Amino acid sequence: MSENIRISEIFGPTIQGEGALIGRPTVFVRTGGCDYRCSWCDTLHAVDSEYRDEWTAMSAKDIMSKVEDLSGGKPLTITLSGGNPAIQPFDTLIQLGHEKGYEFAMETQGSVSKDWFSKLDVLILSPKPPSSGMDTDWIDFYQCLKKAGFEKSNGPDILLKFVIFDKEDYLYAKDASSRYPYLPVFLQPGNHQVDGDADQEGLMQKMRWLIDLTVKDQWYEVTILPQLHVMIWGNEKGV
Numbered sequence: 001m002s003e004n005i006r007i008s009e010i011f012g013p014t015i016q017g018e019g020a021l022i023g024r025p026t027v028f029v030r031t032g033g034c035d036y037r038c039s040w041c042d043t044l045h046a047v048d049s050e051y052r053d054e055w056t057a058m059s060a061k062d063i064m065s066k067v068e069d070l071s072g073g074k075p076l077t078i079t080l081s082g083g084n085p086a087i088q089p090f091d092t093l094i095q096l097g098h099e100k101g102y103e104f105a106m107e108t109q110g111s112v113s114k115d116w117f118s119k120l121d122v123l124i125l126s127p128k129p130p131s132s133g134m135d136t137d138w139i140d141f142y143q144c145l146k147k148a149g150f151e152k153s154n155g156p157d158i159l160l161k162f163v164i165f166d167k168e169d170y171l172y173a174k175d176a177s178s179r180y181p182y183l184p185v186f187l188q189p190g191n192h193q194v195d196g197d198a199d200q201e202g203l204m205q206k207m208r209w210l211i212d213l214t215v216k217d218q219w220y221e222v223t224i225l226p227q228l229h230v231m232i233w234g235n236e237k238g239v
C-alpha cells in the first residue's frame with residue numbers, strides 16, 4: 001500500500017499562472033509542509049504548521065479521483081505544488097495518472113530530491129534568491145537534477161525559474177543559470193504584497209525594471225514573464 005500524501009488543497013481546472021506552462025489549463029494539487037520559510041512566501045497556508053489542521057492525508061487513489069472529478073475525466077496536466085511537494089511520496093499518483101493519460105509538472109526549490117522525479121513530465125526547479133532569506137545548497141540541488149535523470153536525457157523537461165525582487169536576486173539568478181547553461185531560464189518579478197489586494201501598478205513597474213535590466217545586460221537567453229494569475233485574480237487563493 002502506498003503512503004498517504006499531505007494535501008493542502010486541490011483545485012481547478014484553472015490556468016498555470018507562471019513559468020514555461022503559463023496559460024495552460026491545469027489542476028493544482030497543493031501539498032502541505034515546506035522545509036523552507038521564504039520571507040515573501042505567498043502560500044503560507046501550505047507551509048506554516050499553524051494551518052496543519054486544514055491539511056488532509058489522502059491516498060494517491062483518492063487524489064486521482066478528485067482530479068478526475070474536477071477535470072471531467074479528461075486528461076490534462078496536473079501541477080504538483082506546495083509547500084515543497086518534493087517532500088511527499090508521489091510515485092503512485094504519477095503512475096495512476098499516467099495510466100489515465102494525465103501529465104505531471106512539479107515546481108520545487110531543489111532542496112529535497114526523490115527517485116520519482118524521473119517519472120515527471122516537467123520539473124521546474126526554482127532556487128530561492130537572497131531576498132527570500134534562504135541559502136541554496138547546490139549539492140542538494142544537483143541531486144535533484146540527477147534524480148530527474150538529466151544526464152541520460154530520458155527524464156522530464158527541466159526548467160529553471162527565478163523570482164526576482166532586487167538586483168541581488170538578479171545576480172544570483174545569473175550566476176545560478178551559468179552553472180546549468182543547458183537549462184531554459186524563466187524570470188518573474190516577485191510579488192511584494194501577498195496579503196489583501198495585489199499592488200498591480202507596483203508589479204508592472206517591477207516587470208518593466210526587470211526587462212530593462214535584463215536587456216541592457218544582454219542576457220538574451222531568458223524568458224521574462226509576469227504572474228498571470230495575479231494580474232487576473234490578484235492575491236485570491238484557489239483560482
Ligand code: SF4
Nearest residue numbers: 034036037038041083
Ligand atoms: S519554498 Fe516556496 S512554499 Fe516553501 S516557503 Fe519558500 S516560497 Fe513558500
